[in-house]
Amino acid sequence: MGLTIAEKIFDAHRVDRPAEGIETIRLDAVFCHEITTPIAINDLMARGKDRVFDPGRIKAVIDHVTPAKDSKTASQGKVLRDWARRHGITDFFDIGRNGVCHALFPEKGFVRPGDTIIMGDSHTCTLGAFGAFAAGVGTTDLEVGILKGVCAFRTPRTIRIDITGTLPEGVFAKDVILSIIGRLGVDGATDHIIEFDGPVVSAMSMEARMTLCNMAIEAGATCGICRPDQATVDYLWPFIENAYANHQAALEDFKSWWPDPDAVYAETLVCDVSDLEPLATFGYKPDQVRPVREMGDVVVDQVYIGSCTNGRIEDLRAAAAVLRGRRIHPSLRAILSPATPKVFRQALAEGLIEVFMEAGFCVTNPTCGACLGMSNGVLAEGEVCASTTNRNFPGRMGKGGMVHLVSPATAAATAVAGRLTSARDLR
Protein backbone atom coordinates (compact mmCIF):
# COMPACT_ATOMS: atom_id res chain seq x y z
CA MET A 1 0.00 0.00 0.00
CA GLY A 2 1.37 3.39 -0.98
CA LEU A 3 2.20 6.16 1.44
CA THR A 4 1.41 9.87 1.64
CA ILE A 5 4.15 12.44 2.26
CA ALA A 6 3.33 12.60 5.96
CA GLU A 7 3.30 8.81 6.31
CA LYS A 8 6.77 8.62 4.76
CA ILE A 9 8.04 11.27 7.15
CA PHE A 10 6.51 9.51 10.16
CA ASP A 11 8.05 6.19 9.04
CA ALA A 12 11.45 7.83 8.95
CA HIS A 13 11.08 9.44 12.39
CA ARG A 14 9.00 7.10 14.54
CA VAL A 15 10.56 6.21 17.89
CA ASP A 16 7.58 4.80 19.72
CA ARG A 17 3.92 3.90 19.56
CA PRO A 18 2.90 4.69 23.14
CA ALA A 19 -0.70 3.66 22.49
CA GLU A 20 -2.91 2.61 19.64
CA GLY A 21 -3.12 5.34 17.03
CA ILE A 22 -0.39 7.45 18.65
CA GLU A 23 3.12 7.84 17.30
CA THR A 24 6.04 9.52 18.99
CA ILE A 25 8.41 10.97 16.43
CA ARG A 26 11.97 12.27 16.59
CA LEU A 27 12.20 16.00 15.85
CA ASP A 28 14.69 17.46 13.40
CA ALA A 29 14.11 20.93 14.80
CA VAL A 30 12.27 22.78 17.54
CA PHE A 31 11.52 26.43 16.78
CA CYS A 32 10.84 28.92 19.58
CA HIS A 33 9.51 32.44 20.04
CA GLU A 34 9.12 34.72 23.01
CA ILE A 35 5.40 34.29 23.67
CA THR A 36 5.05 30.54 24.21
CA THR A 37 8.63 29.49 25.08
CA PRO A 38 9.44 31.44 28.29
CA ILE A 39 6.81 29.56 30.31
CA ALA A 40 8.32 26.28 29.09
CA ILE A 41 11.76 27.51 30.07
CA ASN A 42 10.56 28.58 33.52
CA ASP A 43 8.81 25.25 34.03
CA LEU A 44 11.92 23.30 33.03
CA MET A 45 13.95 25.38 35.50
CA ALA A 46 11.39 24.79 38.25
CA ARG A 47 11.63 21.05 37.59
CA GLY A 48 15.43 21.14 37.75
CA LYS A 49 15.59 20.15 34.07
CA ASP A 50 16.99 23.28 32.45
CA ARG A 51 18.48 21.37 29.52
CA VAL A 52 18.00 21.21 25.74
CA PHE A 53 18.14 18.06 23.63
CA ASP A 54 20.42 19.60 21.01
CA PRO A 55 21.24 23.33 20.83
CA GLY A 56 21.98 23.02 17.11
CA ARG A 57 18.44 21.84 16.42
CA ILE A 58 16.78 24.63 18.34
CA LYS A 59 16.14 27.95 16.61
CA ALA A 60 14.72 30.92 18.47
CA VAL A 61 13.44 34.37 17.57
CA ILE A 62 11.83 37.31 19.28
CA ASP A 63 9.08 38.24 16.83
CA HIS A 64 5.65 38.75 18.36
CA VAL A 65 6.29 42.04 20.12
CA THR A 66 9.55 43.56 19.01
CA PRO A 67 11.06 45.94 19.97
CA ALA A 68 9.55 45.25 23.39
CA LYS A 69 6.57 47.53 24.09
CA ASP A 70 6.58 47.34 27.90
CA SER A 71 8.25 45.65 30.85
CA LYS A 72 6.33 42.40 30.47
CA THR A 73 7.29 41.90 26.82
CA ALA A 74 10.85 42.95 27.65
CA SER A 75 10.93 40.20 30.29
CA GLN A 76 9.67 37.61 27.82
CA GLY A 77 12.45 38.57 25.43
CA LYS A 78 14.99 38.44 28.21
CA VAL A 79 13.99 34.94 29.34
CA LEU A 80 14.39 33.67 25.76
CA ARG A 81 17.65 35.57 25.19
CA ASP A 82 19.25 34.41 28.44
CA TRP A 83 18.18 30.84 27.77
CA ALA A 84 19.63 30.86 24.24
CA ARG A 85 22.94 32.17 25.59
CA ARG A 86 22.98 29.72 28.49
CA HIS A 87 22.55 26.72 26.20
CA GLY A 88 24.66 27.82 23.26
CA ILE A 89 21.70 28.18 20.91
CA THR A 90 23.53 30.10 18.21
CA ASP A 91 20.57 30.44 15.84
CA PHE A 92 18.90 33.03 18.03
CA PHE A 93 17.50 36.07 16.25
CA ASP A 94 17.23 39.20 18.30
CA ILE A 95 16.32 42.74 17.33
CA GLY A 96 18.09 43.83 14.16
CA ARG A 97 18.12 40.28 12.76
CA ASN A 98 14.64 39.18 13.73
CA GLY A 99 11.53 38.67 11.68
CA VAL A 100 8.23 36.79 11.71
CA CYS A 101 9.25 33.23 12.56
CA HIS A 102 7.51 31.38 9.71
CA ALA A 103 9.05 33.75 7.18
CA LEU A 104 12.47 34.00 8.83
CA PHE A 105 13.29 30.34 9.50
CA PRO A 106 12.64 29.12 5.93
CA GLU A 107 14.67 32.06 4.62
CA LYS A 108 17.60 30.87 6.73
CA GLY A 109 17.41 27.40 5.18
CA PHE A 110 16.28 25.73 8.40
CA VAL A 111 13.40 23.82 6.79
CA ARG A 112 14.16 20.87 4.51
CA PRO A 113 12.00 18.25 2.81
CA GLY A 114 11.24 15.32 5.09
CA ASP A 115 11.97 17.29 8.26
CA THR A 116 9.89 17.09 11.42
CA ILE A 117 9.45 20.41 13.19
CA ILE A 118 7.34 21.69 16.07
CA MET A 119 6.88 25.19 17.42
CA GLY A 120 4.60 26.73 20.02
CA ASP A 121 2.71 28.53 17.30
CA SER A 122 -0.25 27.28 15.30
CA HIS A 123 0.99 28.70 11.99
CA THR A 124 4.01 26.40 12.04
CA CYS A 125 2.02 24.49 9.40
CA THR A 126 3.40 27.13 6.97
CA LEU A 127 6.67 25.19 6.78
CA GLY A 128 5.00 22.19 5.16
CA ALA A 129 5.46 24.15 1.94
CA PHE A 130 8.93 22.57 1.84
CA GLY A 131 7.65 19.01 2.07
CA ALA A 132 8.26 18.93 5.83
CA PHE A 133 5.93 17.83 8.62
CA ALA A 134 5.65 20.98 10.70
CA ALA A 135 3.04 21.34 13.42
CA GLY A 136 1.99 23.96 15.89
CA VAL A 137 1.90 22.70 19.47
CA GLY A 138 1.23 24.00 22.95
CA THR A 139 3.85 24.90 25.51
CA THR A 140 3.94 21.44 27.15
CA ASP A 141 4.64 19.69 23.81
CA LEU A 142 7.23 22.38 23.17
CA GLU A 143 8.79 21.78 26.58
CA VAL A 144 9.14 18.05 26.00
CA GLY A 145 10.44 18.80 22.50
CA ILE A 146 13.14 21.08 23.93
CA LEU A 147 14.10 18.52 26.57
CA LYS A 148 13.81 15.24 24.69
CA GLY A 149 13.58 16.05 20.98
CA VAL A 150 10.34 14.10 20.53
CA CYS A 151 6.64 14.78 20.15
CA ALA A 152 3.57 12.54 20.02
CA PHE A 153 0.92 12.78 17.30
CA ARG A 154 -1.99 10.74 16.14
CA THR A 155 -1.13 8.46 13.21
CA PRO A 156 -1.34 10.83 10.24
CA ARG A 157 -4.38 10.86 8.00
CA THR A 158 -4.18 12.97 4.89
CA ILE A 159 -6.67 14.94 2.84
CA ARG A 160 -5.36 15.56 -0.65
CA ILE A 161 -6.42 18.70 -2.46
CA ASP A 162 -5.58 18.89 -6.15
CA ILE A 163 -5.59 22.49 -7.25
CA THR A 164 -6.28 22.59 -10.97
CA GLY A 165 -7.04 25.07 -13.73
CA THR A 166 -5.27 28.37 -14.23
CA LEU A 167 -5.06 31.03 -11.58
CA PRO A 168 -6.59 34.17 -13.13
CA GLU A 169 -4.69 37.46 -13.22
CA GLY A 170 -5.11 39.31 -9.92
CA VAL A 171 -5.99 36.18 -7.97
CA PHE A 172 -3.40 34.85 -5.53
CA ALA A 173 -2.52 31.95 -3.23
CA LYS A 174 -4.36 33.82 -0.46
CA ASP A 175 -7.59 33.72 -2.45
CA VAL A 176 -7.04 30.02 -3.16
CA ILE A 177 -6.60 29.09 0.50
CA LEU A 178 -9.54 31.27 1.57
CA SER A 179 -11.73 29.46 -0.95
CA ILE A 180 -10.50 26.08 0.32
CA ILE A 181 -11.19 27.02 3.95
CA GLY A 182 -14.63 28.26 2.89
CA ARG A 183 -15.25 24.86 1.37
CA LEU A 184 -13.81 22.71 4.18
CA GLY A 185 -15.06 24.80 7.10
CA VAL A 186 -13.01 25.73 10.17
CA ASP A 187 -12.94 22.12 11.39
CA GLY A 188 -13.06 20.36 8.02
CA ALA A 189 -9.49 19.09 8.30
CA THR A 190 -9.17 18.63 12.08
CA ASP A 191 -6.63 15.89 12.94
CA HIS A 192 -5.67 15.64 9.26
CA ILE A 193 -2.75 16.79 7.16
CA ILE A 194 -3.64 18.57 3.93
CA GLU A 195 -1.47 17.62 0.96
CA PHE A 196 -1.73 20.43 -1.58
CA ASP A 197 -0.96 19.17 -5.05
CA GLY A 198 -1.79 19.66 -8.70
CA PRO A 199 -0.57 21.92 -11.51
CA VAL A 200 -1.41 25.19 -9.78
CA VAL A 201 0.73 24.28 -6.77
CA SER A 202 3.55 23.06 -9.04
CA ALA A 203 3.52 26.46 -10.74
CA MET A 204 3.58 28.33 -7.42
CA SER A 205 6.67 29.92 -5.91
CA MET A 206 7.79 28.83 -2.44
CA GLU A 207 6.36 32.10 -1.10
CA ALA A 208 2.92 31.30 -2.52
CA ARG A 209 3.09 27.73 -1.19
CA MET A 210 3.88 29.11 2.25
CA THR A 211 0.77 31.30 2.06
CA LEU A 212 -1.24 28.22 1.10
CA CYS A 213 0.11 26.01 3.89
CA ASN A 214 0.01 28.86 6.44
CA MET A 215 -3.76 28.80 6.66
CA ALA A 216 -4.20 25.00 6.71
CA ILE A 217 -4.70 25.38 10.49
CA GLU A 218 -7.71 27.61 9.80
CA ALA A 219 -9.43 24.48 8.49
CA GLY A 220 -8.21 22.64 11.60
CA ALA A 221 -5.37 20.81 9.83
CA THR A 222 -2.28 19.64 11.70
CA CYS A 223 -0.08 20.62 8.78
CA GLY A 224 -0.30 21.71 5.16
CA ILE A 225 2.23 19.99 2.95
CA CYS A 226 3.49 20.30 -0.65
CA ARG A 227 5.68 17.86 -2.56
CA PRO A 228 9.24 19.22 -2.77
CA ASP A 229 10.15 19.93 -6.38
CA GLN A 230 12.37 22.09 -8.58
CA ALA A 231 11.11 25.28 -6.91
CA THR A 232 12.04 23.81 -3.52
CA VAL A 233 15.51 22.89 -4.76
CA ASP A 234 16.06 26.35 -6.26
CA TYR A 235 14.93 28.10 -3.07
CA LEU A 236 17.13 25.94 -0.84
CA TRP A 237 20.13 25.72 -3.19
CA PRO A 238 22.38 28.21 -1.33
CA PHE A 239 21.98 26.03 1.78
CA ILE A 240 22.36 22.62 0.16
CA GLU A 241 24.91 23.19 -2.61
CA ASN A 242 27.61 21.37 -0.68
CA ALA A 243 25.41 18.36 -0.11
CA TYR A 244 24.53 17.65 -3.75
CA ALA A 245 26.50 17.49 -7.00
CA ASN A 246 23.86 19.56 -8.80
CA HIS A 247 20.21 20.65 -8.75
CA GLN A 248 19.13 17.42 -10.43
CA ALA A 249 20.72 15.28 -7.73
CA ALA A 250 18.94 17.31 -5.05
CA LEU A 251 15.64 16.94 -6.85
CA GLU A 252 16.08 13.17 -7.13
CA ASP A 253 16.73 13.02 -3.39
CA PHE A 254 13.71 15.21 -2.60
CA LYS A 255 11.53 12.95 -4.74
CA SER A 256 11.91 10.22 -2.13
CA TRP A 257 9.34 12.20 -0.11
CA TRP A 258 6.78 12.32 -2.90
CA PRO A 259 3.54 10.53 -2.19
CA ASP A 260 3.24 7.12 -3.79
CA PRO A 261 0.83 6.96 -6.73
CA ASP A 262 -1.28 4.47 -4.77
CA ALA A 263 -1.14 6.43 -1.48
CA VAL A 264 -4.35 6.20 0.51
CA TYR A 265 -6.09 9.46 1.39
CA ALA A 266 -8.91 10.05 3.84
CA GLU A 267 -10.42 12.26 1.17
CA THR A 268 -9.40 13.70 -2.19
CA LEU A 269 -10.78 17.02 -3.39
CA VAL A 270 -10.31 18.83 -6.65
CA CYS A 271 -10.32 22.56 -6.55
CA ASP A 272 -10.45 24.27 -9.95
CA VAL A 273 -9.33 27.88 -9.59
CA SER A 274 -9.92 29.06 -13.16
CA ASP A 275 -13.00 31.07 -12.17
CA LEU A 276 -11.78 32.15 -8.76
CA GLU A 277 -12.21 35.82 -7.84
CA PRO A 278 -10.44 37.92 -5.20
CA LEU A 279 -11.99 36.92 -1.87
CA ALA A 280 -12.53 38.43 1.55
CA THR A 281 -13.84 37.10 4.83
CA PHE A 282 -16.97 38.46 6.47
CA GLY A 283 -17.96 37.63 10.04
CA TYR A 284 -15.60 36.23 12.67
CA LYS A 285 -14.51 32.89 11.25
CA PRO A 286 -11.99 32.29 8.44
CA ASP A 287 -14.47 30.03 6.60
CA GLN A 288 -16.90 32.91 6.15
CA VAL A 289 -15.65 33.84 2.71
CA ARG A 290 -17.15 35.57 -0.31
CA PRO A 291 -15.97 37.44 -3.41
CA VAL A 292 -14.86 41.01 -2.67
CA ARG A 293 -17.39 42.16 -5.29
CA GLU A 294 -20.22 40.71 -3.22
CA MET A 295 -19.12 42.27 0.06
CA GLY A 296 -21.19 45.42 -0.36
CA ASP A 297 -19.95 48.79 0.81
CA VAL A 298 -17.51 48.08 3.65
CA VAL A 299 -15.75 51.20 4.91
CA VAL A 300 -12.33 50.40 6.33
CA ASP A 301 -10.36 52.25 9.04
CA GLN A 302 -7.04 50.46 8.69
CA VAL A 303 -5.22 48.38 6.11
CA TYR A 304 -2.52 46.01 7.29
CA ILE A 305 -0.03 44.24 5.02
CA GLY A 306 2.34 41.80 6.67
CA SER A 307 2.45 38.61 8.81
CA CYS A 308 3.49 35.00 8.28
CA THR A 309 0.69 34.71 5.73
CA ASN A 310 1.50 37.62 3.43
CA GLY A 311 4.56 39.59 4.50
CA ARG A 312 7.03 38.17 1.97
CA ILE A 313 8.64 39.91 -0.99
CA GLU A 314 6.09 38.67 -3.54
CA ASP A 315 3.30 39.99 -1.36
CA LEU A 316 4.95 43.39 -1.17
CA ARG A 317 5.45 43.39 -4.94
CA ALA A 318 1.80 42.57 -5.56
CA ALA A 319 0.64 45.33 -3.22
CA ALA A 320 3.13 47.87 -4.58
CA ALA A 321 2.01 47.14 -8.15
CA VAL A 322 -1.45 48.35 -7.13
CA LEU A 323 -0.18 51.32 -5.11
CA ARG A 324 2.36 52.71 -7.59
CA GLY A 325 1.41 56.28 -8.44
CA ARG A 326 -1.56 56.23 -6.06
CA ARG A 327 -2.27 57.46 -2.57
CA ILE A 328 -4.22 55.85 0.24
CA HIS A 329 -7.68 57.20 0.93
CA PRO A 330 -7.60 60.10 3.42
CA SER A 331 -10.18 58.41 5.64
CA LEU A 332 -7.96 55.47 6.56
CA ARG A 333 -4.48 54.57 7.74
CA ALA A 334 -2.28 51.87 6.28
CA ILE A 335 0.56 49.83 7.76
CA LEU A 336 3.18 47.69 6.06
CA SER A 337 5.28 45.29 8.11
CA PRO A 338 7.79 43.41 5.92
CA ALA A 339 8.10 39.95 7.47
CA THR A 340 11.89 39.80 7.73
CA PRO A 341 14.92 42.10 7.45
CA LYS A 342 15.78 40.40 4.15
CA VAL A 343 12.32 41.16 2.76
CA PHE A 344 12.63 44.74 4.04
CA ARG A 345 16.02 45.22 2.36
CA GLN A 346 14.86 43.63 -0.86
CA ALA A 347 11.82 45.91 -0.89
CA LEU A 348 14.10 48.89 -0.34
CA ALA A 349 16.40 47.81 -3.16
CA GLU A 350 13.48 47.31 -5.52
CA GLY A 351 12.02 50.71 -4.67
CA LEU A 352 8.89 49.17 -3.14
CA ILE A 353 9.27 50.88 0.23
CA GLU A 354 9.31 54.20 -1.61
CA VAL A 355 6.03 53.25 -3.32
CA PHE A 356 4.40 52.36 0.00
CA MET A 357 5.62 55.53 1.69
CA GLU A 358 4.65 57.74 -1.25
CA ALA A 359 1.19 56.20 -1.01
CA GLY A 360 1.00 57.13 2.66
CA PHE A 361 1.77 53.83 4.35
CA CYS A 362 3.47 53.61 7.72
CA VAL A 363 6.30 51.07 7.40
CA THR A 364 7.21 49.18 10.58
CA ASN A 365 10.02 46.81 11.43
CA PRO A 366 9.37 43.08 10.98
CA THR A 367 7.04 41.82 13.76
CA CYS A 368 3.84 39.85 14.29
CA GLY A 369 2.42 42.63 16.50
CA ALA A 370 -0.76 43.82 14.80
CA CYS A 371 -1.95 40.44 13.51
CA LEU A 372 -2.91 39.31 16.98
CA GLY A 373 -3.58 42.72 18.49
CA MET A 374 -0.43 42.88 20.59
CA SER A 375 1.37 45.93 19.14
CA ASN A 376 2.11 48.04 16.05
CA GLY A 377 -1.43 48.56 14.76
CA VAL A 378 -4.02 47.51 17.34
CA LEU A 379 -7.62 48.40 16.42
CA ALA A 380 -9.95 50.51 18.55
CA GLU A 381 -13.44 49.32 19.48
CA GLY A 382 -15.71 49.35 16.43
CA GLU A 383 -12.91 49.76 13.89
CA VAL A 384 -12.59 47.74 10.70
CA CYS A 385 -9.35 46.43 9.23
CA ALA A 386 -8.63 44.88 5.83
CA SER A 387 -5.70 42.65 6.62
CA THR A 388 -3.42 40.19 4.84
CA THR A 389 -3.20 38.11 8.04
CA ASN A 390 -4.88 34.81 8.85
CA ARG A 391 -7.51 35.25 11.56
CA ASN A 392 -10.66 37.35 11.74
CA PHE A 393 -11.64 36.15 15.22
CA PRO A 394 -13.56 38.53 17.52
CA GLY A 395 -11.05 40.94 19.07
CA ARG A 396 -8.12 39.40 17.18
CA MET A 397 -6.54 42.72 16.17
CA GLY A 398 -7.96 44.65 19.13
CA LYS A 399 -10.96 44.37 21.42
CA GLY A 400 -14.17 45.15 19.55
CA GLY A 401 -12.40 45.36 16.19
CA MET A 402 -13.48 43.67 12.94
CA VAL A 403 -11.04 42.04 10.53
CA HIS A 404 -11.54 41.19 6.86
CA LEU A 405 -8.89 38.79 5.55
CA VAL A 406 -7.74 39.59 2.02
CA SER A 407 -4.77 39.22 -0.34
CA PRO A 408 -2.04 41.90 -0.46
CA ALA A 409 -3.40 43.19 -3.81
CA THR A 410 -6.91 43.54 -2.37
CA ALA A 411 -5.49 45.18 0.77
CA ALA A 412 -3.64 47.72 -1.38
CA ALA A 413 -6.70 48.45 -3.54
CA THR A 414 -8.77 48.84 -0.38
CA ALA A 415 -6.25 51.30 1.01
CA VAL A 416 -6.65 53.45 -2.09
CA ALA A 417 -10.45 53.20 -2.27
CA GLY A 418 -11.12 53.56 1.46
CA ARG A 419 -13.50 50.61 1.29
CA LEU A 420 -13.17 46.90 0.51
CA THR A 421 -12.22 46.76 -3.16
CA SER A 422 -10.30 44.31 -5.30
CA ALA A 423 -7.49 45.57 -7.49
CA ARG A 424 -9.61 44.68 -10.52
CA ASP A 425 -12.29 47.15 -9.53
CA LEU A 426 -9.98 49.97 -8.56
CA ARG A 427 -10.51 53.02 -10.77
Add this chain to the structure above:
Amino acid sequence: MRNFGGKVLFLDRSDINTDEIIPARYLTEMTKAALKPYLLEDLALEEFDAARDLAGVGTIVTRANFGCGSSREHAPWALEANGIHLVIAESFARIFRQNMFNCGLMAVALAPETIARLFERFSGRATRVAVDFPGMLFEFTSEGIREEVPFTLAPFDRALVEAGGWVEYADQRY
Protein backbone atom coordinates in the same frame (compact mmCIF):
# COMPACT_ATOMS: atom_id res chain seq x y z
CA MET B 1 -4.53 13.17 39.08
CA ARG B 2 -6.77 16.26 39.11
CA ASN B 3 -10.28 16.42 40.49
CA PHE B 4 -12.90 16.61 37.76
CA GLY B 5 -16.52 17.72 37.78
CA GLY B 6 -18.38 20.43 39.68
CA LYS B 7 -20.69 23.20 38.59
CA VAL B 8 -21.42 23.20 34.84
CA LEU B 9 -21.31 26.19 32.50
CA PHE B 10 -23.12 25.69 29.19
CA LEU B 11 -21.71 27.64 26.21
CA ASP B 12 -24.14 27.26 23.34
CA ARG B 13 -21.94 27.93 20.34
CA SER B 14 -19.57 26.07 18.01
CA ASP B 15 -16.05 27.16 17.00
CA ILE B 16 -15.18 29.03 20.20
CA ASN B 17 -11.53 29.88 19.50
CA THR B 18 -8.56 30.32 21.80
CA ASP B 19 -8.46 34.07 21.15
CA GLU B 20 -11.92 34.20 22.73
CA ILE B 21 -10.84 31.94 25.58
CA ILE B 22 -7.81 34.10 26.35
CA PRO B 23 -7.10 37.16 24.15
CA ALA B 24 -3.54 37.59 22.83
CA ARG B 25 -3.13 40.87 24.71
CA TYR B 26 -2.76 38.80 27.89
CA LEU B 27 -0.10 36.48 26.48
CA THR B 28 2.52 38.76 28.00
CA GLU B 29 1.77 37.15 31.36
CA MET B 30 4.30 34.55 32.44
CA THR B 31 2.36 32.74 35.16
CA LYS B 32 -0.81 30.70 34.84
CA ALA B 33 -2.41 32.40 37.84
CA ALA B 34 -2.13 35.84 36.21
CA LEU B 35 -4.48 34.70 33.41
CA LYS B 36 -7.37 34.06 35.81
CA PRO B 37 -9.32 37.36 35.40
CA TYR B 38 -9.27 37.29 31.59
CA LEU B 39 -10.89 33.93 30.82
CA LEU B 40 -13.45 34.17 27.98
CA GLU B 41 -13.21 37.95 27.98
CA ASP B 42 -13.78 38.21 24.21
CA LEU B 43 -16.36 35.41 23.92
CA ALA B 44 -18.89 36.34 21.26
CA LEU B 45 -21.98 34.88 22.90
CA GLU B 46 -25.06 36.88 23.71
CA GLU B 47 -25.98 37.18 27.35
CA PHE B 48 -22.67 35.67 28.48
CA ASP B 49 -21.16 37.66 31.32
CA ALA B 50 -17.77 36.31 32.41
CA ALA B 51 -17.86 37.95 35.84
CA ARG B 52 -21.30 36.50 36.62
CA ASP B 53 -21.22 33.16 34.80
CA LEU B 54 -17.76 31.82 35.66
CA ALA B 55 -18.09 31.90 39.44
CA GLY B 56 -17.54 28.46 40.95
CA VAL B 57 -17.60 26.66 37.59
CA GLY B 58 -15.66 23.38 37.31
CA THR B 59 -16.80 22.08 33.91
CA ILE B 60 -17.79 23.56 30.55
CA VAL B 61 -20.24 21.86 28.20
CA THR B 62 -20.22 23.25 24.66
CA ARG B 63 -20.78 22.43 20.99
CA ALA B 64 -18.33 21.63 18.14
CA ASN B 65 -14.68 22.50 17.47
CA PHE B 66 -13.98 24.10 20.85
CA GLY B 67 -10.52 25.66 21.12
CA CYS B 68 -9.84 26.27 17.43
CA GLY B 69 -7.24 28.79 16.30
CA SER B 70 -4.05 29.64 18.14
CA SER B 71 -1.89 26.96 19.79
CA ARG B 72 -1.65 28.96 23.01
CA GLU B 73 -1.64 26.69 26.04
CA HIS B 74 -2.71 29.81 27.89
CA ALA B 75 -6.25 28.65 27.00
CA PRO B 76 -6.18 25.50 29.16
CA TRP B 77 -4.15 27.40 31.77
CA ALA B 78 -6.77 30.14 31.98
CA LEU B 79 -9.41 27.44 32.42
CA GLU B 80 -7.29 25.70 35.06
CA ALA B 81 -6.65 28.98 36.91
CA ASN B 82 -10.42 29.30 37.22
CA GLY B 83 -10.83 25.74 38.52
CA ILE B 84 -12.14 24.35 35.22
CA HIS B 85 -10.46 20.98 34.63
CA LEU B 86 -12.98 19.43 32.26
CA VAL B 87 -14.49 20.54 28.95
CA ILE B 88 -17.15 18.39 27.30
CA ALA B 89 -17.96 19.10 23.65
CA GLU B 90 -19.03 17.56 20.37
CA SER B 91 -15.46 17.96 19.11
CA PHE B 92 -12.24 19.85 19.74
CA ALA B 93 -9.49 21.47 17.72
CA ARG B 94 -6.41 19.24 17.72
CA ILE B 95 -3.90 21.47 19.51
CA PHE B 96 -6.31 22.61 22.23
CA ARG B 97 -7.37 19.04 22.91
CA GLN B 98 -3.76 17.87 23.13
CA ASN B 99 -2.86 20.81 25.38
CA MET B 100 -5.66 19.86 27.81
CA PHE B 101 -4.42 16.28 28.19
CA ASN B 102 -0.78 17.44 28.22
CA CYS B 103 -1.72 19.47 31.32
CA GLY B 104 -3.50 16.50 32.88
CA LEU B 105 -6.88 18.14 32.18
CA MET B 106 -9.70 16.51 30.21
CA ALA B 107 -11.32 17.40 26.88
CA VAL B 108 -14.03 14.80 26.38
CA ALA B 109 -15.99 14.47 23.15
CA LEU B 110 -19.57 13.20 23.26
CA ALA B 111 -21.94 12.48 20.39
CA PRO B 112 -23.76 15.58 19.06
CA GLU B 113 -27.13 14.11 20.08
CA THR B 114 -25.88 13.57 23.63
CA ILE B 115 -24.62 17.15 23.80
CA ALA B 116 -27.95 18.34 22.39
CA ARG B 117 -29.85 16.40 25.05
CA LEU B 118 -27.64 17.78 27.84
CA PHE B 119 -28.32 21.31 26.58
CA GLU B 120 -32.03 20.59 26.38
CA ARG B 121 -32.34 19.09 29.83
CA PHE B 122 -29.80 21.02 31.88
CA SER B 123 -28.89 24.32 30.21
CA GLY B 124 -30.28 27.34 32.07
CA ARG B 125 -30.52 25.37 35.33
CA ALA B 126 -28.07 25.05 38.20
CA THR B 127 -26.30 21.87 37.12
CA ARG B 128 -23.44 19.85 38.53
CA VAL B 129 -21.51 16.94 37.09
CA ALA B 130 -19.79 14.20 39.06
CA VAL B 131 -17.06 12.22 37.30
CA ASP B 132 -16.45 8.55 37.95
CA PHE B 133 -13.04 8.28 36.28
CA PRO B 134 -12.41 4.52 36.68
CA GLY B 135 -16.00 3.82 35.61
CA MET B 136 -15.81 6.41 32.76
CA LEU B 137 -19.18 7.88 33.72
CA PHE B 138 -20.53 11.41 34.04
CA GLU B 139 -23.46 12.00 36.35
CA PHE B 140 -25.29 15.25 35.62
CA THR B 141 -27.68 16.47 38.30
CA SER B 142 -29.97 19.43 38.63
CA GLU B 143 -32.95 19.99 40.91
CA GLY B 144 -35.19 16.99 40.33
CA ILE B 145 -33.36 15.61 37.30
CA ARG B 146 -30.38 13.38 36.83
CA GLU B 147 -28.65 11.72 33.90
CA GLU B 148 -25.77 9.32 33.62
CA VAL B 149 -23.60 9.62 30.52
CA PRO B 150 -20.82 7.14 29.77
CA PHE B 151 -17.70 8.48 28.10
CA THR B 152 -14.54 7.04 26.61
CA LEU B 153 -10.95 8.18 26.64
CA ALA B 154 -8.31 6.91 24.22
CA PRO B 155 -5.66 4.90 26.12
CA PHE B 156 -3.00 7.58 25.54
CA ASP B 157 -5.25 10.37 26.82
CA ARG B 158 -6.09 8.32 29.87
CA ALA B 159 -2.41 7.66 30.51
CA LEU B 160 -1.68 11.40 30.37
CA VAL B 161 -4.48 12.19 32.83
CA GLU B 162 -3.23 9.51 35.19
CA ALA B 163 0.40 10.63 34.87
CA GLY B 164 -0.60 14.24 35.51
CA GLY B 165 0.47 15.40 32.04
CA TRP B 166 2.88 14.88 29.15
CA VAL B 167 6.05 16.16 30.84
CA GLU B 168 5.70 13.56 33.58
CA TYR B 169 4.77 10.85 31.10
CA ALA B 170 7.58 11.62 28.64
CA ASP B 171 10.11 11.93 31.41
CA GLN B 172 9.45 8.38 32.50
CA ARG B 173 9.52 7.02 28.97
CA TYR B 174 12.04 8.89 26.79
